[in-house]
Amino acid sequence: MISSLISHPAFPLAVGSLFIFIFKEKANLISIGSILISLFVLLFITDNIDYVYKSGLASLNYFSYSKLAYLFCLVFLIMGLIGKLFSIYRDSYKEKAMVLIYISSAIFVLFSGDFLTLYIFWEIMAIASTMVIWSSNSDKSLSAGNRYLLMHLLGGLILLLGIIGLYIDTNNLQIRLLNLDTWYNWMILVGFLLNAGAPPFSQWIPDAYPEGSYSSTVFLSAYTTKTSVFILIVTFAGSHILMLIGIYMIMYGIIYALLENDIRRILSYSIVNQVGFMIVGIGIGTELSLNGTAAHAFSHIIYKGLLLMSAGSVIYMINKYKCTDVGGLYKTMPLTAICGIIGALAISAFPLTSGFISKSMIVDASIHEGMQLVWLMLLVGSAGVFLHAGIKFPWFVFFHRDKKIITTDPPIYMKYAMIIASTICIVIGIWPQLLYSLLPYPVDFIPYTGNHVVSQLHLLFFSALAFFISLKYLERTLTLTLDIDWLYRGKIKYIKLLTKYIFSMINKTENIFSFTSLRNKFATLEDYLLRQTTISAMLILILIIFSVSLIMNIN
Amino acid sequence: MNDRNKIIYTLILLINITPYLYVFYNFKKINFNIDGIIGFYPIFGFLACISLIIIAKILAVVLKKGDTYYD
Numbered sequence: 001m002i003s004s005l006i007s008h009p010a011f012p013l014a015v016g017s018l019f020i021f022i023f024k025e026k027a028n029l030i031s032i033g034s035i036l037i038s039l040f041v042l043l044f045i046t047d048n049i050d051y052v053y054k055s056g057l058a059s060l061n062y063f064s065y066s067k068l069a070y071l072f073c074l075v076f077l078i079m080g081l082i083g084k085l086f087s088i089y090r091d092s093y094k095e096k097a098m099v100l101i102y103i104s105s106a107i108f109v110l111f112s113g114d115f116l117t118l119y120i121f122w123e124i125m126a127i128a129s130t131m132v133i134w135s136s137n138s139d140k141s142l143s144a145g146n147r148y149l150l151m152h153l154l155g156g157l158i159l160l161l162g163i164i165g166l167y168i169d170t171n172n173l174q175i176r177l178l179n180l181d182t183w184y185n186w187m188i189l190v191g192f193l194l195n196a197g198a199p200p201f202s203q204w205i206p207d208a209y210p211e212g213s214y215s216s217t218v219f220l221s222a223y224t225t226k227t228s229v230f231i232l233i234v235t236f237a238g239s240h241i242l243m244l245i246g247i248y249m250i251m252y253g254i255i256y257a258l259l260e261n262d263i264r265r266i267l268s269y270s271i272v273n274q275v276g277f278m279i280v281g282i283g284i285g286t287e288l289s290l291n292g293t294a295a296h297a298f299s300h301i302i303y304k305g306l307l308l309m310s311a312g313s314v315i316y317m318i319n320k321y322k323c324t325d326v327g328g329l330y331k332t333m334p335l336t337a338i339c340g341i342i343g344a345l346a347i348s349a350f351p352l353t354s355g356f357i358s359k360s361m362i363v364d365a366s367i368h369e370g371m372q373l374v375w376l377m378l379l380v381g382s383a384g385v386f387l388h389a390g391i392k393f394p395w396f397v398f399f400h401r402d403k404k405i406i407t408t409d410p411p412i413y414m415k416y417a418m419i420i421a422s423t424i425c426i427v428i429g430i431w432p433q434l435l436y437s438l439l440p441y442p443v444d445f446i447p448y449t450g451n452h453v454v455s456q457l458h459l460l461f462f463s464a465l466a467f468f469i470s471l472k473y474l475e476r477t478l479t480l481t482l483d484i485d486w487l488y489r490g491k492i493k494y495i496k497l498l499t500k501y502i503f504s505m506i507n508k509t510e511n512i513f514s515f516t517s518l519r520n521k522f523a524t525l526e527d528y529l530l531r532q533t534t535i536s537a538m539l540i541l542i543l544i545i546f547s548v549s550l551i552m553n554i555n
Numbered sequence: 556m557n558d559r560n561k562i563i564y565t566l567i568l569l570i571n572i573t574p575y576l577y578v579f580y581n582f583k584k585i586n587f588n589i590d591g592i593i594g595f596y597p598i599f600g601f602l603a604c605i606s607l608i609i610i611a612k613i614l615a616v617v618l619k620k621g622d623t624y625y626d
Binding site (some may be wrong): 261379457471489 | 559562563566567569570573576577579580581584585586587589590596597598599600601603604605607608610611612614615617618619620621622624625
């Protein structure tokens with residue numbers, strides 16, 4: 001068991017996180033070192049090997065090799081390394097340790113061979129990422145983390161029900177292609193989709209991620225949604241309903257990002273948008289589209305990390321979060337601006353960047369299948385990405401009205417991290433074969449044809465024109481946009497309103513009771529109920545883990 | 556002349572180049588009939604963006620609230 005764990009690429013990270021708790025001063029060294037060891041371990045994985053831990057009734061297949069998992073693991077580790085470089089100045093060993101556990105559990109999910117193992121690490125990932133959100137130590141992050149955890153425990157329980165149904169019916173938990181003809185497969189799909197930010201709960205991404213610290217958002221953006229994309233490729237490739245869900249996510253991301261004011265929230269909405277492209281690719285389900293989805297996930301992780309790093313640099317240097325507070329930063333932070341623009345070009349799939357060579361695969365796959373409507377929607381999406389992330393983000397942060405903010409570029413390691421990420425974006429864009437050779441299916445696709453380049457340039461130039469013509473209407477205001485979370489966030493507000501209304505009614509006759517104290521009691525009860533649900537969900541989780549370990553050790 | 560106008564004029568200069576890009580476009584390799592029309596991509600991209608902005612603005616009437624709505 002131990003010898004096979006050592007050759008697992010997630011194991012060094014898990015050990016590294018333990019070491020961070022012991023040697024708190026060496027947190028940076030340990031985290032970068034353990035990621036490098038993981039990369040080294042990954043280099044030696046070439047064969048189809050399966051490691052299974054057998055005990056009593058249950059067996060856990062915690063390492064099963066596939067080319068797709070290798071690709072995702074590689075990009076997870078690269079992003080981990082860049083992110084760790086970026087967060088060197090972040091003074092919180094807890095965050096650094098939790099990030100390592102988070103990455104490690106995400107990699108365990110990639111390599112798990114059965115649904116039980118996947119479920120265990122799925123939940124560890126949810127808890128570790130909540131800890132990463134909480135580590136920014138603000139009140140907002142506390143409540144956002146609570147909502148995030150509730151959402152993920154809900155998704156986890158739905159997934160668990162599906163897995164139990166699958167086991168009872170087929171007695172086979174091996175991860176394989178499922179079809180949507182039974183209720184438990186639907187529940188598994190819902191559990192996975194909830195982590196990808198699918199409707200109606202897409203809102204947890206822009207709700208929780210921007211509340212992390214300037215460095216932790218970089219990590220959060222990369223792992224949870226992309227493990228979900230990975231597992232959807234493996235289990236539900238070709239389910240046509242995913243195309244509808246993906247198109248909804250593309251449009252949702254664009255429209256909400258257009259209304260948003262918080263810098264990192266704009267970028268979080270564009271995560272939903274980009275994952276939407278991947279979900280459409282999974283729904284199409286041909287070899288070309290699955291290749292495209294994997295390639296798009298790879299390039300997305302890097303350029304989204306780059307964008308969030310440039311936003312993080314702005315936050316680190318001037319501690320301002322909103323578009324209305326910043327502007328004209330290209331004069332004082334030139335390198336951050338250049339890297340941010342490279343990331344913005346990559347996300348909008350400008351030719352010679354990584355986004356172009358991956359997204360055009362998904363778009364072409366829809367053409368090969370003759371899906372004209374899907375293709376048109378993807379074109380709308382491509383134009384809209386440039387609108388909300390490609391121009392809006394750099395324009396309102398680095399240009400627009402010069403707010404005369406005196407600052408400089410961030411310290412040296414943060415610069416290195418951004419430069420490395422932008423180099424990867426451009427190198428993959430110029431030599432796509434580097435990425436194509438890693439894809440799960442053989443690639444017979446040429447991104448740089450005249451038609452691809454010309455159509456993309458036409459789309460982008462004219463959506464830029466549309467942006468600047470309607471700039472007056474896109475002016476940022478100090479507002480937030482309501483979403484599905486209104487249902488469970490606005491409650492206390494309405495209880496207050498209701499008590500206020502009753503109070504005024506009673507006040508007309510006679511004020512006998514002290515209604516302020518009653519209102520306070522109401523708020524306390526509300527708070528108590530919320531905590532109860534969290535605790536009970538945690539207890540269920542612990543019970544599950546206990547029962548699993550009991551089953552395994554029964555003989 | 557402010558920044559926005561400068562950028563719009565630069566863009567218009569760039570957009571003047573876009574028709575010449577059709578030199579590299581192979582009309583025999585079109586996917587559906589619709590993208591064989593000259594000017595399909597520019598017009599489609601422009602209209603898509605404008606309509607997205609209009610939808611966002613309509614939704615904003617209902618969904619936009621003050622910054623401290625949840626506090």
